Structures are given as C-alpha cells and as structure tokens.
Amino acid sequence: MSKKPVIIGVAGGSGSGKTTVANEIYCKFPEQSILMIEQDAYYKDQTHLPMEERLKTNYDHPLAFDNDLLLDHLKRLVNRQPVEKPVYDYANHTRSDEVVNVEPRDVIILEGILILEDERLRDVMDIKLFVDTDSDLRIIRRMMRDIQDRGRTIDSVIDQYTSVVRPMHLQFIEPTKRYADIIVPEGGHNHVAIDLMVAKIKTVLEEKAMI
Numbered sequence: 001m002s003k004k005p006v007i008i009g010v011a012g013g014s015g016s017g018k019t020t021v022a023n024e025i026y027c028k029f030p031e032q033s034i035l036m037i038e039q040d041a042y043y044k045d046q047t048h049l050p051m052e053e054r055l056k057t058n059y060d061h062p063l064a065f066d067n068d069l070l071l072d073h074l075k076r077l078v079n080r081q082p083v084e085k086p087v088y089d090y091a092n093h094t095r096s097d098e099v100v101n102v103e104p105r106d107v108i109i110l111e112g113i114l115i116l117e118d119e120r121l122r123d124v125m126d127i128k129l130f131v132d133t134d135s136d137l138r139i140i141r142r143m144m145r146d147i148q149d150r151g152r153t154i155d156s157v158i159d160q161y162t163s164v165v166r167p168m169h170l171q172f173i174e175p176t177k178r179y180a181d182i183i184v185p186e187g188g189h190n191h192v193a194i195d196l197m198v199a200k201i202k203t204v205l206e207e208k209a210m211i
Contacts, residue, residue: 005078005104006204007124008197010111011176012131013169014060015138015145017187021131022111024188028198032205035077035105039112042070043088045095054093060113060168067118073102074124080104106208107201116176129197130180131187135166 008025012018019038026036044066046054057064073083084099115121116128139161146152177183184193 003208005106005108006126006201007074007078007108007110008201009115009121009125009128010109010131011113011116011129011173011180012133012184012187013135013138013173014113014165015141016131016133017141017189018111018113018129018131020188021129021184021190021194022109024194025197025201026109029107029201029205033106033208034109034201034205035102035107036109036111037070037074037077037085037102039065039070039110039115041086041088041100042066043095045086047094049094051093057093058164058168060165060172062114062117062172065112065114067121071118071120071124074108074110074121077102077104077108078124106205113173114176116179117172122179127197127200128179128181129184130177130182131184132177133185133187135169137186 010018010022010025012021022036026034042065043057043059044064046057069086073085076083082101082103085102087096087098087100088094089096110121110125115125116130122128139158142161142165143154143157146157147154182193182197184190188194
C-alpha cells in the first residue's frame with residue numbers, strides 16, 4: 001500500500017509572495033508526483049444569493065471559504081482518490097459550473113491566506129509555511145496587481161486595503177503565523193528557503209520511489 005501523500009501548507013497575507021513561493025516549489029518538479037491546491041478555488045458557492053448580496057462578500061474573512069469541501073477533497077486525495085476542484089467566477093462572485101479534475105499525487109501543496117486559521121486543515125498538513133512580508137511591500141504588490149491585471153483604480157485598491165484587507169490580516173491572518181513550522185521572509189525572493197523546501201520534497205519523493 002502506498003504511503004500517505006505529504007501535504008505542505010503555504011500561507012501568508014495578500015501580496016506576501018505566498019503564491020510565488022508555492023509556484024517556485026511546484027515548478028522545480030515538472031516531471032514529479034506533485035500537485036497544487038489553491039484555497040481561493042474554494043470560496044463558497046453564492047449562486048443562491050442576489051448579485052447585490054454577493055458584492056458584499058468579504059473575501060479576506062474565514063467565513064468566505066468552503067473549508068468543509070476543501071477538507072473533504074484533501075482527505076480524498078490522501079486516500080488516493082481523484083477530486084473535482086471547483087473554479088471560482090470572480091466576475092459573478094460565485095462558483096462557476098466548471099471543475100478541474102485533480103489526480104492524487106505524492107506531494108500536495110496547499111496555498112492560501114487562511115489555510116492555517118482552520119485547525120482541521122492544520123491537522124492534515126505535514127509542513128506549514130508562513131510567508132512573512134512587510135505590509136508596505138504587500139500593499140504595493142497588491143496595488144500593482146489589481147491595477148494592471150484587474151483594471152482597478154488606485155483609490156479603490158487603497159479603500160479596500162484600509163477598510164477590509166488590513167483589518168482582516170491583523171485579525172485573522174497574522175495570528176496564524178504562530179502555527180507555522182517555517183517562516184519565510186520576503187516571499188518569492190527568498191531563494192534559500194525555497195531551495196530548502198525543494199530539497200526536503202526531493203527527499204520525500206525519493207523515499208516514496210523506493211517503496
């Protein structure tokens with residue numbers, strides 16, 4: 001019987017570089033048994049709500065996520081069963097009709113701002129990372145992303161950051177740093193931390209190849 005997959009959690013605030021860290025690790029294994037699960041894919045389905053209610057959704061709050069479904073999918077993958085990962089439609093602020101078929105792998109990277117907030121998710125992780133980046137860098141990165149990629153205005157980004165993103169970060173995300181096994185400063189620019197994680201994963205894959 002094959003051994004349990006290794007689950008690596010990569011958390012951190014918006015604009016911290018956690019997605020870059022997760023992608024950097026993932027891309028080091030193009031031919032290997034590794035997959036990525038993004039918590040953002042598991043925002044709650046809101047098709048039952050009118051659009052004006054959907055627009056009020058606070059995507060930085062723990063209640064925005066369907067962690068029950070995420071946990072169920074992780075357990076299925078651990079048991080070597082495929083899952084249908086949801087796809088979120090940001091334009092309509094609800095889950096899309098599309099799904100992504102995900103086959104089980106030896107290493108699972110779970111990435112998201114609040115993956116360490118839920119004790120049930122923490123309990124299935126073997127390694128927990130928190131990408132810790134100064135708030136001034138995080139808002140600059142978020143501003144560049146939202147303006148360039150999402151057509152937002154500077155005023156709207158700043159308003160959202162000060163009214164929602166920052167208070168939610170301080171209340172829910174920053175405190176989860178204490179659950180991390182490894183704290184990675186400066187996100188994707190920290191090549192030493194990424195190389196250490198890659199070396200650890202290589203060891204895991206080599207061990208599983210010997211089973």
